[in-house]
Amino acid sequence: MSYSATTVTLNSAFPRNSKPKAKDSQNRRETISLIQKCKHIHQIPPIHAKIIRNFEDQDPFVVFELLRLCSNLNSIDYATKIFQQIQTPNVYLYTALIDGFVSSGFYLDAIRVYCRMVNGFVSPDNYAVTSVLKACGFGLALEEGRGVHAQVLKLGLSSNRSVRMKLLDLYGKSGEFECARRVFDEMPDRDVVASTVMISSYADYGLIDEAIGVFNRARSKDTVCWTAMIDGLVRNGEMNRALEAFREMQRDNVRPNEVTVVCVLSACSYLGALELGRWVHSYIDKYDIEFNYIVGGALINMYSRCGDIDEALAVFGKMKERDVSSYNSMIEGLAMHGKSMEAIQMFQTMIKQGLRPNSITFVKVLNACSHGGLLGLGFQIFHSMTNIHGIQPQIEHYGCMVDLLGRSGQLEEAYNFIARMKMAPDHIMLGALLSACKIHGNLELGERVSEILVNCGNADSGTYVLLSNVYASSGRWKEAAQVRAEMKEGGTPKEPGCSLIEVNNEIHKFLLGDLRHPKREEIYKKLTELIHELKSEGYLPATEAVLHDIEDTQKELALSIHSERLAICYGLIATKQGTTLRIVNNLRVCSDCHSMIKLIAKITNRKIVVRDRNRFHHFESGVCSCADYW
Numbered sequence: 184m185s186y187s188a189t190t191v192t193l194n195s196a197f198p199r200n201s202k203p204k205a206k207d208s209q210n211r212r213e214t215i216s217l218i219q220k221c222k223h224i225h226q227i228p229p230i231h232a233k234i235i236r237n238f239e240d241q242d243p244f245v246v247f248e249l250l251r252l253c254s255n256l257n258s259i260d261y262a263t264k265i266f267q268q269i270q271t272p273n274v275y276l277y278t279a280l281i282d283g284f285v286s287s288g289f290y291l292d293a294i295r296v297y298c299r300m301v302n303g304f305v306s307p308d309n310y311a312v313t314s315v316l317k318a319c320g321f322g323l324a325l326e327e328g329r330g331v332h333a334q335v336l337k338l339g340l341s342s343n344r345s346v347r348m349k350l351l352d353l354y355g356k357s358g359e360f361e362c363a364r365r366v367f368d369e370m371p372d373r374d375v376v377a378s379t380v381m382i383s384s385y386a387d388y389g390l391i392d393e394a395i396g397v398f399n400r401a402r403s404k405d406t407v408c409w410t411a412m413i414d415g416l417v418r419n420g421e422m423n424r425a426l427e428a429f430r431e432m433q434r435d436n437v438r439p440n441e442v443t444v445v446c447v448l449s450a451c452s453y454l455g456a457l458e459l460g461r462w463v464h465s466y467i468d469k470y471d472i473e474f475n476y477i478v479g480g481a482l483i484n485m486y487s488r489c490g491d492i493d494e495a496l497a498v499f500g501k502m503k504e505r506d507v508s509s510y511n512s513m514i515e516g517l518a519m520h521g522k523s524m525e526a527i528q529m530f531q532t533m534i535k536q537g538l539r540p541n542s543i544t545f546v547k548v549l550n551a552c553s554h555g556g557l558l559g560l561g562f563q564i565f566h567s568m569t570n571i572h573g574i575q576p577q578i579e580h581y582g583c584m585v586d587l588l589g590r591s592g593q594l595e596e597a598y599n600f601i602a603r604m605k606m607a608p609d610h611i612m613l614g615a616l617l618s619a620c621k622i623h624g625n626l627e628l629g630e631r632v633s634e635i636l637v638n639c640g641n642a643d644s645g646t647y648v649l650l651s652n653v654y655a656s657s658g659r660w661k662e663a664a665q666v667r668a669e670m671k672e673g674g675t676p677k678e679p680g681c682s683l684i685e686v687n688n689e690i691h692k693f694l695l696g697d698l699r700h701p702k703r704e705e706i707y708k709k710l711t712e713l714i715h716e717l718k719s720e721g722y723l724p725a726t727e728a729v730l731h732d733i734e735d736t737q738k739e740l741a742l743s744i745h746s747e748r749l750a751i752c753y754g755l756i757a758t759k760q761g762t763t764l765r766i767v768n769n770l771r772v773c774s775d776c777h778s779m780i781k782l783i784a785k786i787t788n789r790k791i792v793v794r795d796r797n798r799f800h801h802f803e804s805g806v807c808s809c810a811d812y813w
């Protein structure tokens with residue numbers, strides 16, 4: 184996000200001391216008005232020719248307008264040609280050319296023009312300096328920027344606000360926080376726009392506490408400033424703090440705009456905060472916040488990631504116009520909820536509507552095929568990428584196909600598919616195959632795949648966990664333990680399991696065997712009761728899902744405290760009978776929890792929706808929407 188605080192109006196910057204004769208002045212006005220009426224690039228050369236015929240080609244006022252016209256019409260080459268014919272360009276003409284290069288994206292050329300100006304003993308003013316600093320900021324030309332800063336100090340321009348803002352922007356973007364801080368601290372009154380630039384820059388570099396520090400000290404925070412803070416928190420994974428900031432913004436009576444609501448909705452999506460997400464939706468309606476593609480897409484993502492796919496479809500239906508990304512969001516949502524056929528129909532509708540699917544669309548739709556085990560259809564769509572849509576498959580698309588083959592139990596075929604690929608496989612793809620080897624109990628291939636992963640140094644903690652699971656599920660405890668030991672040595676700790684549940688607009692977080700929740704005693708009591716009841720329903724804790732070779736009773740103990748179980752027990756205690764429980768899990772649900780949750784849904788008569796790393800599970804009356812295929 185960039186915050187442009189100033190608009191440089193060069194017209195007003197002209198000296199008023201030159202007094203042209205009345206007739207000249209009349210001609211000049213006519214020429215300038217002719218230039219200003221110009222709408223097309225082809226009109227420039229004839230006008231330029233006329234200017235030369237009228238001997239106006241050295242008139243700075245006329246040439247200035249002409250240069251501006253060229254850069255507005257994206258004709259920087261012609262502007263350069265005109266500029267080269269000026270005998271003694273003044274600072275305004277230099278600035279017009281620098282501006283032209285900046286708006287065409289040629290930042291280094293802009294800096295070069297500035298240097299030529301300074302070397303030609305034309306003294307830069309506020310406007311020239313602001314323009315070249317803009318170029319330095321966009322082009323991340325830190326050293327050149329420092330040079331300009333030195334000139335700024337020498338020329339006494341450092342009190343100018345636009346100049347300071349651009350310096351701040353440059354240092355902030357480059358992560359030069361000591362310099363940025365110095366410029367910022369010299370600005371009077373804790374300027375809110377400057378504070379916003381500082382907040383965004385700190386957040387870009389992950390320095391979230393520094394960003395909060397600036398935010399807390401900023402005076403009269405406006406929507407843009409609040410939004411920068413919320414956006415920074417979201418981008419740094421501080422979702423709860425982002426939502427807290429949003430609530431504070433409400434208390435401060437600052438109205439959010441569409442950027443703010445998109446940030447907040449993405450935090451809700453991440454946390455599974457459906458109630459807050461709904462509230463934001465009603466807020467959008469109530470306060471007429473522009474319902475554009477981006478807001479619509481954010482709402483679809485929020486509803487589908489918070490487990491309410493019907494509401495996501497309703498938002499999609501209400502959108503007046505839909506672009507490719509709206510369809511992509513909807514296809515992804517349907518796929519995550521196991522509605523593979525609907526996702527594919529959505530894809531076909533999109534094509535019928537004349538929209539061109541992009542590379543991301545194919546990742547989503549192939550994922551849908553994979554979740555639904557739709558092997559034939561998956562390959563048909565995969566081949567259509569090159570044959571019909573002219574899109575070259577990337578590693579992600581190949582990954583979807585490997586996943587699809589693996590889930591369908593075609594393990595050797597998946598292995599050969601990888602071998603035939605024109606590119607090297609990545610660890611995600613090999614991890615998917617490894618996981619399929621585990622599910623289908625193919626230890627031999629599992630070992631081959633892990634070896635490739637470990638040998639090319641591509642094994643992350645997930646790979647080691649999977650490999651040790653492959654061993655553990657076939658009873659080879661010694662190997663499983665060895666892999667875990669290697670994992671510790673290699674410094675790849677297992678990602679801790681974590682579950683979230685929203686109760687009364689508040690997100691409660693549980694870790695494996697968590698004992699920190701204020702209601703922990705009731706939660707564990709509920710869990711003990713449940714396990715007792717479940718056993719009379721025929722529930723037998725599976726032993727394959729634990730890694731260590733420990734006594735069976737201990738295994739049962741370790742299993743019983745997976746974080747999703749704690750979250751569900753808390754949900755059962757804290758909500759009214761019949762309320763749907765929605766859990767967000769950071770890892771894939773293990774098979775033991777999966778069968779346990781099915782039974783919990785049955786005996787408590789609740790709907791339980793669990794989002795894990797890959798997809799949604801809707802548990803109801805003893806069955807899951809994934810049909811035990813995940």
Ligand SMILES: [Zn+2]
Pocket residue numbers: 745772773774775776777
């Ligand atoms: Zn589990």
Ligand SMILES: [Zn+2]
Pocket residue numbers: 777799800801807808809810811812813
């Ligand atoms: Zn399931």
